[in-house]
Amino acid sequence: MSLGKKLYNTNSFAPNWRSKLPVAPVTINKEHEYRKDRCIHGQPPVYKRFINSLKVQEMPFYASSKKASYTIEAAVILPLFISMMVFGLFMFRLLQVQSGVQQAIDYASRTMAITLGNMSNYGESDKDEDISGQEPTIGGEVSEAVLLASTIALSGVEIAKNEVPIGFVDGGALGFDFFDTTVEGNYIDIRVNYQMTFPVGLLGHYSFDVSQRARNRKWVGYDKSENTTDARYVYVTEKGEVYHTNYNCTYLNPSVHRLPKGELSEARNKSGGVYNVCERCKGKDAHGFIFVTDYGTAYHKDINCTEIKHNIKKVLYEDVKDSMRACSKCSAGEKN
Template structure:
């Protein structure tokens, strides 16, 4: 009787072990999988931050140019090799978001990421929503990707992940001088300049692209088009409210990043006034046309 009792106890322990052990192993494997995800996220975040800081540093030099084309045609011979290379990489990123992906990939271990839980490996990381100084001094690097689930429970899809770093370009702050030289000749003060109703700068050239916008009409939402800086177009917050049709007449500008449903939208309409420089001495000159 005692022998029979011992064998029953032993059998019950075996059954319990066979039920509990697989559950424990599954939870342990899931725990290790999430640890791997956290490690990859930490590596990726560190790299996109390094890339953003590199762009922010180079932006100080780029801020002296009017546009990307002028910077690309600049004589780089007097720059040292490191700064020359950083400027080239920055200009490529400002004109095309795909170059941001290239800069990030060059800093990561391709083998470890391609064999990781990220769907598609390094190629599965998308940077299309990134912007480098497009309409502002912001450097916004956005990395989006999907994480594979090792065991599909109840048809769960891949997990969407987004990592982001947003920095301000180190373009410097130009303070107004504490004193000014007074000249006997007042001709400079009588110089004609141009301002807009809500402008915060004055312009020396009436054809400056900041005030003379090139408005173009298109017959559908510009999902595939890019502006001259390589950026996407988004709906204007001023003239487009809520849902709007895919096709129809919309208006875009060469350097803007919004599309408009009204040609006279306040965001693209400029009322230009011609004034003397002495009237707007308190305003700084436009960086784009200050060279005349």
């Protein structure tokens, strides 16, 4: 070459040059080979085994080992819970219906009593008359039927006006039975019967029979003789079987005497009878004394015994005349 430089063919010595390059030593990671070997032979890596150890836990004692246990429990408990809630709401509806119906029949009874007066009793007297022996007339039967129909119709109108939820009544508006309503004599007596059924049958078939009543005396005015000769009011006791026309009757307000217990064997009532132990207060301590009445047949160990101290009530005579008999003492005094 003119330049004095020796030219070399690079292709001729390139392979030899690469083969003479130094080679770095290979370092084998023992831990990597160990983990790799473990994965190859079917063992999970350490991180997977750690995760699996977190997932595998013992089931608590209150949990069921069977699958879908919570679903089964919910399928049983949830319908029962809903049924109980519906039952509670249904009771409020029952009270709502009763309240609305009672207001309606009260208003209808008062209105008819004031408006019609003593129409069914021919308007001649405010005293109760026994017309069972009289021959019924066409006019009387028609007027009574019209009066009864008007009373029932007014009750139905008031029920609708009060917005009573009649959808809960069996049969709806036709479920109200006024068959026992009467307008005879001096009273407008409205009686209504109906039935309400629990809408959910899961707890069983529950039906409630409801009976309500409104009774008002016809507006016939005031009569002074009513408090003297008519004896419209009488007196009864809570557990008595007779009614009394005189509040001061000795059976109602007996004269009580206290005696030493030692004098019991010689004590006699005004009828000459002996005193036997009272079954109601025989278990109490007499403290050395007993209590007797003039016409009684028993001695008492307690002065507050209900056989001595009566709960006296003043009631209408016509309310008890058919169910109770007259006191022999009061009746005898009146007849004499």
